Amino acid sequence: xxxxxxxxxxxNISYAKxxxxxxxxxxxxxxxxxxxxxxxxxxxxxxxxxxQGLKIxxxxxxGFENFSxxxxxxxxxxxxxxxxxxxxxxxxxxxxxxxxxxxxxNQRLHLRGQGFFKTVIYMxxxxxxxxxxxxxxxxxxxxxxxxxxxxxxxxxxxxxRFLASVTGTRGLICFMNFLMWxxxxxxLLMAAIMGVxxxxxxxAEIDGATSNQMFWRITIPxxxxxxxxxxxxxxxxxxxxxxxPQILTNGAGNPxxxxxxxxxYLNNHMYSKNYGMAGAVSTVLFLICAILCxxxxxxxxxxxxxxxxxxxxxxxx
Amino acid sequence: xxxxxxxxxxxxxxxxAVSYFVLAILCxxxxxxxxxxxxxxxxxxxxxxxxxxxxxxxxxAVNFNNMLKDANLPVVxxxxxxxxxxxxxxxxxxxxxxxxxxxxxxxxxxxxxAAFIIILLIxxxxxxxxxxxxxxxxxxxxxxxxxxPLFLPTISSPVVFFFMKQYxxxxxxMEIVEAARIDGxxxxxxxxxxxxxxxxxxxxxxxxxxxxxxxxxxxIPALLLDxxxxxxxxxxxxQLRSADFLKFDMGQVYMLITIxxxxxxxxxxxxxxxxxxxxxxxxxxx
Numbered sequence: 001x002x003x004x005x006x007x008x009x010x011x012n013i014s015y016a017k018x019x020x021x022x023x024x025x026x027x028x029x030x031x032x033x034x035x036x037x038x039x040x041x042x043x044x045x046x047x048x049x050x051x052q053g054l055k056i057x058x059x060x061x062x063g064f065e066n067f068s069x070x071x072x073x074x075x076x077x078x079x080x081x082x083x084x085x086x087x088x089x090x091x092x093x094x095x096x097x098x099x100x101x102x103x104x105x106n107q108r109l110h111l112r113g114q115g116f117f118k119t120v121i122y123m124x125x126x127x128x129x130x131x132x133x134x135x136x137x138x139x140x141x142x143x144x145x146x147x148x149x150x151x152x153x154x155x156x157x158x159x160x161r162f163l164a165s166v167t168g169t170r171g172l173i174c175f176m177n178f179l180m181w182x183x184x185x186x187x188l189l190m191a192a193i194m195g196v197x198x199x200x201x202x203x204a205e206i207d208g209a210t211s212n213q214m215f216w217r218i219t220i221p222x223x224x225x226x227x228x229x230x231x232x233x234x235x236x237x238x239x240x241x242x243x244x245p246q247i248l249t250n251g252a253g254n255p256x257x258x259x260x261x262x263x264x265y266l267n268n269h270m271y272s273k274n275y276g277m278a279g280a281v282s283t284v285l286f287l288i289c290a291i292l293c294x295x296x297x298x299x300x301x302x303x304x305x306x307x308x309x310x311x312x313x314x315x316x317x
Numbered sequence: 318x319x320x321x322x323x324x325x326x327x328x329x330x331x332x333x334a335v336s337y338f339v340l341a342i343l344c345x346x347x348x349x350x351x352x353x354x355x356x357x358x359x360x361x362x363x364x365x366x367x368x369x370x371x372x373x374x375x376x377x378a379v380n381f382n383n384m385l386k387d388a389n390l391p392v393v394x395x396x397x398x399x400x401x402x403x404x405x406x407x408x409x410x411x412x413x414x415x416x417x418x419x420x421x422x423x424x425x426x427x428x429x430x431a432a433f434i435i436i437l438l439i440x441x442x443x444x445x446x447x448x449x450x451x452x453x454x455x456x457x458x459x460x461x462x463x464x465x466p467l468f469l470p471t472i473s474s475p476v477v478f479f480f481m482k483q484y485x486x487x488x489x490x491m492e493i494v495e496a497a498r499i500d501g502x503x504x505x506x507x508x509x510x511x512x513x514x515x516x517x518x519x520x521x522x523x524x525x526x527x528x529x530x531x532x533x534x535x536x537i538p539a540l541l542l543d544x545x546x547x548x549x550x551x552x553x554x555x556q557l558r559s560a561d562f563l564k565f566d567m568g569q570v571y572m573l574i575t576i577x578x579x580x581x582x583x584x585x586x587x588x589x590x591x592x593x594x595x596x597x598x599x600x601x602x603x
Contacts, residue, residue, distance in 0.1 A: 019423075029413075033451065041447050100339075110333075122593055146369075290442070
């Protein structure tokens with residue numbers, strides 16, 4: 001009754017309903033396809049639940065036994081593999097990306113053909129990782145064209161078996177990850193550098209600062225939030241590493257399972273229908289990722305606030 | 318003074334030369350493997366065994382036909398399945414993310430802030446962590462070997478949502494919505510016919526990203542699809558890898574990889590300007 005008399009109040013009430021309706025599909029789909037599955041995954045992790053031949057064992061509640069099993073056996077190895085392969089790919093990725101972003105945004109250097117370069121370096125990011133890995137497998141196999149050419153040129157006397165050596169296999173995986181991601185990182189860092197107030201550089205130039213000084217004293221400190229964002233999202237991406245090592249090593253992670261990643265380990269448990277162990281691996285991954293997601297959230301909401309403040313102040317760009 | 322300027326100029330020329338040189342090497346690395354792929358897909362098995370060549374062979378059509386005819390590799394249905402999943406993912410993800418973003422952008426309601434925070438928190442959570450429950454649940458729902466679980470969940474795509482929300486924040490004047498209300502347009506009608514057209518650039522960019530992600534998706538499809546006529550392209554590639562490799566006609570192997578990669582590259586080259594711009598907008602604004 002009252003609501004109808006006051007037009008302002010009525011407006012608020014009738015429109016709030018639309019807000020809920022508009023966000024409903026997102027949350028319904030999220031609950032059905034992500035939340036329930038996540039909760040049941042965590043639930044399975046406390047049960048002995050697997051298939052042996054045609055017989056299904058369990059589900060029997062066993063508390064934390066799956067987890068203690070995991071930490072006693074291979075989990076830490078595979079987590080280690082994953083992190084090593086991530087970091088070896090990430091270091092050159094961030095270095096090259098920073099270098100390119102600094103060059104592209106350097107007014108004095110004034111590089112031409114930037115559109116072309118950006119297009120080319122971003123391209124590997126869009127291609128199918130499994131197809132890319134298959135391509136590398138074909139090219140670097142024992143009697144593939146890489147070995148063939150190296151022998152024809154007299155560099156090697158017999159084929160180098162890339163996929164039989166730990167360094168060769170991990171090296172190829174890291175190299176592919178580097179190729180697929182450095183362009184993406186370059187573009188993100190460029191956007192960050194271009195967001196730095198040009199007045200700062202002008203002032204520094206008047207004070208006689210060199211390009212190098214400006215890069216280390218102005219650019220780097222100011223793009224630190226986006227560098228942190230790149231680092232953490234790349235780590236989350238690294239933890240999901242699967243397609244490339246899976247296809248390259250045909251799921252075995254050889255030699256000596258030195259290329260088996262966390263998700264490949266999870267995948268193996270799922271194929272052997274050991275839902276208890278698969279659930280435990282997932283739960284560990286979930287906990288690690290949850291911490292990382294919180295970090296991303298704080299970076300994002302921090303920078304969002306600053307965007308809002310900027311707009312209020314009228315520096316709107 | 319002139320001497321100083323000269324040496325500064327000399328330094329600049331050197332710096333420029335170094336940067337072009339490094340860029341040239343990186344571009345070579347990015348392009349070389351795809352060039353080899355294209356070349357090898359046009360050569361026959363014997364030629365490929367000989368090693369690298371920079372000139373294409375004459376067997377492109379032969380390889381293509383052999384691949385289509387291969388009874389062990391359902392390539393035609395693979396392309397069709399991959400396309401269906403990717404196209405529907407792109408449509409659902411962009412439409413419903415735009416809708417969610419508009420819901421949070423345009424209306425005031427009690428749980429608005431909570432909803433926004435939840436979406437931001439789950440944004441970077443990998444889908445793999447819930448795969449065990451997801452696969453079991455799909456099996457229980459009778460959706461194993463169905464394409465539905467591959468595209469329907471894209472209705473909730475937090476990353477696409479975040480991009481749309483940012484786009485609305487900087488491009489959407491509420492005055493237009495209020496004018497439409499006065500004209501008697503319903504809220505849903507306003508969204509479909511006034512807001513969506515304004516969001517077209519954001520939708521186009523995100524549609525491409527979602528399409529590509531779904532096209533390349535391997536982990537979940539490989540767990541759900543084991544019937545030959547339901548498989549998508551990445552699964553066929555994995556199948557190729559696990560087959561006895563040496564018995565394979567390498568021309569066909571390269572051809573299948575070409576089919577999986579090249580359509581995306583062609584679309585990318587046509588739209589690269591918008592895509593690169595979209596990547597730059599996707600991250601946090603520093």
